[in-house]
Amino acid sequence: PKRVAILISGGGSNMVELLRTMTGDHPARPVLVLSNDPAAGGLAKARDLGVETAVVDHRPHGRDRTAFESALQAALAPYAPDILCLAGFMRILTPGFVAPWKGRMLNIHPSLLPLYPGLHTHARALANRDREHGCTVHEVTEELDHGPILGQARVLVLPGDTPDTLAARVLGREHVLYPAVLRRYAAGDRTPVLLP
Numbered sequence: 001p002k003r004v005a006i007l008i009s010g011g012g013s014n015m016v017e018l019l020r021t022m023t024g025d026h027p028a029r030p031v032l033v034l035s036n037d038p039a040a041g042g043l044a045k046a047r048d049l050g051v052e053t054a055v056v057d058h059r060p061h062g063r064d065r066t067a068f069e070s071a072l073q074a075a076l077a078p079y080a081p082d083i084l085c086l087a088g089f090m091r092i093l094t095p096g097f098v099a100p101w102k103g104r105m106l107n108i109h110p111s112l113l114p115l116y117p118g119l120h121t122h123a124r125a126l127a128n129r130d131r132e133h134g135c136t137v138h139e140v141t142e143e144l145d146h147g148p149i150l151g152q153a154r155v156l157v158l159p160g161d162t163p164d165t166l167a168a169r170v171l172g173r174e175h176v177l178y179p180a181v182l183r184r185y186a187a188g189d190r191t192p193v194l195l196p
């Protein structure tokens, strides 16, 4: 099976769904969960599910992204991952880090890309009075939130939605979309997964 490392910064609910599905005849297995934040709630959840964890804190490196990314690369190397999954990983990666992982790194983003790259996606969808919103899994390339789309899931925006209610509904779809995309991707199939 393909060896998967998951990068997180927070609660790791997407990570949990990815970990839970990588069993049985799944074409991938988790080898490491890595966080840039030692306080990330997802670390304990990964350990509870029997997966090794590591922390590469970005803060000691200050503005030196290259030093942070060297430390990241060094922490990943012993696990020899075939695929990196970003799952709520909130650090921007420079082209120097992305290049060696090109075609092997996925990200989940809480909008229907190409709409709303970057932050505050739910508030922006509401401000634009969009009738639908959703999430995207894409390959990571040098340009933030712009790689080839591997899957999308949609939700209707409802009257009275706030950024929080919308985020919660989108997150529920993320939990279905990301495992579906990873299963296909790890099997070598890059056909987009398009969910209603």
Ligand code: GAR
Pocket: 008, 009, 010, 011, 012, 013, 014, 015, 087, 088, 089, 090, 108, 109, 110, 118, 135, 171, 174
């Ligand atoms: C998810 O909604 C994910 O799409 C988003 O952060 C949340 C992480 O939740 N990612 C980004 O905004 C990336 N820029 P989780 O830690 O519970 O999976």
